[in-house]
Amino acid sequence: MQPMIGVIGGSGVYQIDGLEGASWVKVKTPWGKPSDQVLVGRLNGLPMAFLPRHGRGHVETPSSINYRANIDALKRLGCTDLVAVSAVGSLREDFAPGDFVLVDQYIDRTFARENSFFGPGCVAHVSLAHPTCRHLSAVCAEAARLAGAQVHEGATYLAMEGPQFSTRAESLMYRQWGADVIGMTGMPEAKLAREAELCYASVAMVTDYDCWHEGHDAVDVQQVIATLVANSGRAKRLVTALPGLVASDRAACPQGCDHALSHAVMTAPDLRDAELLTKLDAVAGCVLR
Template sequence: MSKYRADIGVFGGTGFYEFLTNVEEIWIETPYGAPSDKVALGEVGGKRVAFLPRHGKDHRIPPHLINYRANLWAMKELGVSRIIGPCAAGSLQPHIKPGDLVVTDQFVNRTWGRKDTFYEGPIVTHVSPADPYCPEMRALAIEAAKEEKINVHERGTVVVIQGPRFSTRAESQEYRSHGWEVINMTQYPEGYLARELGICYVNIALITDYDVGTLEHPEPVSHEAVMIAFKQNIEKLQKVLFRLIEKVPVDERACQCADALKSARG
């Protein structure tokens, strides 16, 4: 166990650093290799927060090559019990507009080859992600977004694609036809691995664009356009994050996330 401690973990983009006070950056080694970067430890509203940019500080690691297990294990080493995992995402439905936030409640995994479990034997462990996101933190995230007067969707399914390429029109139309709302490349296995460790996880998806199969918007997605939209909206996402951090109780958890292993072994 590290001598450093934190209550809340945040995975996200680089714009977060300036808001942390008393920052100390540390490398954490894990049995699964190195995390994406140093962890920045600091304070927000009197709470100890550990911040780790999932793509690395200079955004050098593509979604399919992120060492998700090391990132999650680093948070566990710090004693983190709650994680906030904001991400940029595309919309698959016309009513979910660029600039909106979606507090997702389900994921569909369409990635492959990613290391997505801590339990590789000899004790066989089957963890259920039936409801993969922490209900207590989801409610607080929705509340925080409403207080900031941001258009927030209170639920949504995110389909997680392998990347780094975007979807074809046919793929995008397939996802849309299932009724799924959001598309992204990093929500799996990040959130699920938190559950395996009994850590609460909430996702806040910042919509940057319409995916190519969303009917009224046939223009292909470009990384450039995504980054421009992300920068335009990052400030409001950060306001929600800080409000959420202030709201999250760290001494008591009203959810069942910590009990994930109770019925997972025979």
């Protein structure tokens, strides 16, 4: 099976350069409209798809993003691996603005988002002990180094609702909790990718020190944008490096991301809701047939 990489671009990353045969395609999903059309093509022979998380022109807030539609659309197009790029604030002195961080854990503080494809009529519980794919994350770390970035592997991402930034008291509390970076879009994206049996890696680009840091007690949007612009070039080079690091034949994920639903569905087959099963055709059809 040939892999197909889906890239979800966050703030400052709205396109991929160099895709062969590139075209924007509209994908219909049973969960509503994705953030935008999806750019599909090939990069050095590897099929790829790109979806701007906030839409081109940054029109969706962290809370208004239709995360379920985004993940469904990429799975429906044939993606096997998802690389999520996002802007974050740093909660650690040694994670400086401009650094790239490979996230491996989350603290989910969001509350206004649909966070599962499953529900009444088809109940499922997937494991999130290790919410990102170790293998794909290692590939992304190597690609980031090839792109010239300072890279940190392994970090806990505090997902906040937003759209406002943290208070200083909150920022200090999150540091005490052991969070390393803070952002607004990491959840429920990672949860949904796991439910869709997709390998998922989170590349977090540090833009600021949030407001815990003396001398950085107010997050300045202009400062964030300036760092985003500097990071966007490295992020694009990271994506360009991925095809050379991904095997042309996709083996089973050693972590089991690609069969996360094998023992997750709890509802008896004869009691499953037919309408919900129809909506799950792309995400979980292979398990529910």
